[in-house]
Amino acid sequence: MPIYEYKAKDKENSCAYCKDSFEELQQLSAPSLTKCPRCKSPIVKIISAPSIGGSKSSFDDKAKNAGFHKLQKIGKGEYETKY
Ligand SMILES: [Zn+2]
Structure with a gap:
């Protein structure tokens, strides 16, 4: 319960x-x-909001460590690899 x-x-x-x-x-x-x-x-x-695994930056770190690349839109149709 x-x-x-x-x-x-x-x-x-x-x-x-x-x-x-x-x-x-x-x-x-x-x-x-x-x-x-x-x-x-x-x-x-x-209403106690359930915590969803840490802050955004730690999520980025996890993604980075897992070998993912984050693409950031820097202009019209242009993407920059952040890491
Ligand atoms: Zn009372």
Whole structure:
């Protein structure tokens, strides 16, 4: 079961539980929570973006090490080999 993270929409009207954020174990098919299970104040789901293997430069390095060449367009129909 995935764990979803929620936090209070309105910090002023939230309890200690939902004030910053809390995690809720939910079925994939279960609807998102809209209220704090403790104080019933509105909450929002925090979308945590999955990390996709490092920065762009490290991808370039990997491609370079793997023997790929990167072509950069330098003008109309002209390409320059970067490495
Ligand atoms: Zn709460």
